[in-house]
Amino acid sequence: MVDTYIATDVSDELVEAIRRLVPQLSRSNPPPDRDALQEIIDSDCSALFMCRDDTGILGTLTLIVFRIPTGVRAWIEDVIVDEAARGKGVGRLLNEAAIEHAFSHGAITVDLTSRPSREAANRLYRRIGFVERDTNVYRFSPPEQQGS
Numbered sequence: 001m002v003d004t005y006i007a008t009d010v011s012d013e014l015v016e017a018i019r020r021l022v023p024q025l026s027r028s029n030p031p032p033d034r035d036a037l038q039e040i041i042d043s044d045c046s047a048l049f050m051c052r053d054d055t056g057i058l059g060t061l062t063l064i065v066f067r068i069p070t071g072v073r074a075w076i077e078d079v080i081v082d083e084a085a086r087g088k089g090v091g092r093l094l095n096e097a098a099i100e101h102a103f104s105h106g107a108i109t110v111d112l113t114s115r116p117s118r119e120a121a122n123r124l125y126r127r128i129g130f131v132e133r134d135t136n137v138y139r140f141s142p143p144e145q146q147g148s
């Protein structure tokens with residue numbers, strides 16, 4: 001049976017799973033260590049969603065819920081399903097759990113971004129009901145990284 005939950009402690013299983021999953025999303029950002037995972041779990045703004053079955057952890061997603069002058073907003077980040085578990089609805093389950101949590105905590109919108117080259121992700125988000133916004137996404141990097 002597949003179960004989606006919010007991580008509440010930094011177990012060895014969680015550390016191993018995040019170490020296995022993060023490189024499947026990003027090769028440039030090393031997986032968080034125990035302290036960094038604890039920080040995510042302890043934060044009032046973030047919720048580390050995990051999905052597992054009886055074989056182990058299958059995927060993860062991080063939801064951030066925050067208040068700004070225009071209301072409570074939410075962002076979904078770092079959606080990753082293990083290669084071996086893809087195409088079985090795990091990504092959808094994680095997103096649906098996060099959206100429900102965001103709305104039940106007062107969020108009026110849930111946002112995310114995904115590079116166009118991430119075909120599976122873009123298809124997943126559209127199927128769930130995310131609608132592409134007409135906006136530009138900007139990023140400011142430290143000067144030493146600019147232009148690289």
Ligand SMILES: CC(C)(COP(=O)(O)OP(=O)(O)OC[C@H]1O[C@@H](n2cnc3c(N)ncnc32)[C@H](O)[C@@H]1OP(=O)(O)O)[C@@H](O)C(=O)NCCC(=O)NCCS
Nearest residue numbers: 079080081086087088089090091092114118120121123124
């Ligand atoms: C994107 C990702 C999270 C999808 O997870 P998943 O568990 O395989 O997705 P699901 O099984 O819930 O699929 C839901 C929908 O996504 C789409 N989808 C999933 N895998 C797909 C693939 N390989 N190709 C095209 N569409 C795909 C389908 O539309 C599917 O719905 P449908 O079966 O009703 O058509 C997973 O592929 C992944 O971790 N990729 C690497 C990391 C990544 O790109 N993360 C997103 C960062 S923005």
